[in-house]
Amino acid sequence: MNQERVFQVLVGPHVSEKAAIVADENNQFVFKVAVDATKAEIKKSVEQLFKVKVDNVCTLKVKGKVKRNRFGASAKPTWKKAYVRLEQGQDIDFATVE
Secondary structure (H helix, E strand, O other): OOHHHHHHHEEEEOOOHHHHHHHHHHOEEEEEEOOOOOHHHHHHHHHHHHOOOEEEEEEEEEOOOEEEEOOEEEEOOOEEEEEEEEOOOOOOOHHHOO
16 A cells, blocks of 8 residues: 555544543544545554554444535535554554654
C-alpha cells in the first residue's frame, strides 16, 4: 500500500459515548474510514500511522438518514466505521501523534 493511500483510508477518530466505553473495556478504538477501504488496508494504515500492533478489525456501514427540509427530503451521506482492537499492552495516544 502506497503512502498516499495510508492517509486516505482513515478519515478520523469517531468520538462518542459508546466509543469511550469500548476503548476502556476492550482496548478498541473507533475510526471513520473511507467507504471503499478494506479491513486489511485499515489494519496497515493504523499500524503505520500510530506504530501499534492491530489484533482485529471490524467494520460496518452507517446508513445516512433521510432528513426533511423546506425543499422536501434530502439524505445524509453513508459512511463507514471501523472498530480496531489493539494487541495487549498497545495504546493509541491521539495527543502525541507524529
